Amino acid sequence: MLSSMNKNVQCTAWTGIASTLLSNGRTSASLFKLKIGNDSKTSNHSKGSNETKKLKEVDVIIWDECSMISKTALETADFVLRDLPDSPFSFGGKRIVLGGDFRQILPVIRRGTKTDLTNNCIKNSYLWNQFQKFSLLDNMRIINADANWIKFLLDVGDGVANDYEDRVTLLESLPVLEDLVDDVFGDESTNKHMTTEFLNSVRTSPLPLHRLRLNVGSVVMIGKIWTIQQRKGHLRAEDHLLRGQKPSIPPQENTVPGQLAFAISINKAQGQSFGRVGLYLPEDVFAHGQTYVALSRARSKNELLIKYTSERLLNVVYKEIL
């Protein structure tokens, strides 16, 4: 809509992965030349550079995942944009649209205390009061409009689902994995190929695939996959990689067709929506918003599978910044 009004729009987000979700998105550090090493207190932007000239022509900056922006980064961006035309106005008179949810992850400060984290939130910047606030009320991600689940997620995000130890008890209807190995392979009673010895070996080491007699459609957990390059030298686009379970075994004899799955940290998942999510929490989360972000990435409660060590998940919520 803004483009059709001939407005020059630049989208940006704090993390690289969140910026890839936006049209022509760039990371904020790249856009404003922020010096990450000194907590974005300064910028490397130079007035005569081509990049700066392009930034000067931008009318609107859409800055997503704003809960992750540090106060210092926002203020440095303000300084950079004021400096372009030597403008007395905030952000050099450009329109800044922030998008985000303060139930989600805050700026990362290594070994930062709760006070460090909340103080460095953009809500504590002198610029915050200049923004007009709008609320989005409908959860568009949840495809089946499951009202109980939507309410539960909000209660987790707001911290009101927390018990006296700041833990949340998951809804009973949520599928939970007790043992990933049992779930994938079945146990001895249900799968005649599986001996206790074999299941224990799977639990402790990469899968000895040659001991399995698999049928099409079998679900297996695959150990480390080695990729073997057929031709020596630098990889080229036309090169093929062979996959195998052990470099010593010729890959042709020991390959399995696999379906790709990816693992990412909760922080990197912020901003994303997925059809299926396996949430692996062998330890408690440690930062504000992580439990809410993790639980809210799937488009449906039925597509979320959880494996945890404690059935009451720790939920860190700093209510003072909500």
Ligand SMILES: Nc1ncnc2c1ncn2[C@@H]1O[C@H](COP(=O)(O)OP(=O)(O)OP(=O)(O)O)[C@@H](O)[C@H]1O
């Ligand atoms: N107007 C809409 N109509 C239909 N589906 C929508 C609409 N807006 C968003 N969605 C769906 O909801 C999902 C989440 O949207 P989006 O990523 O914009 O939300 P968000 O507010 O940025 O969420 P979060 O901050 O939690 O990542 C999208 O993947 C999209 O499929």
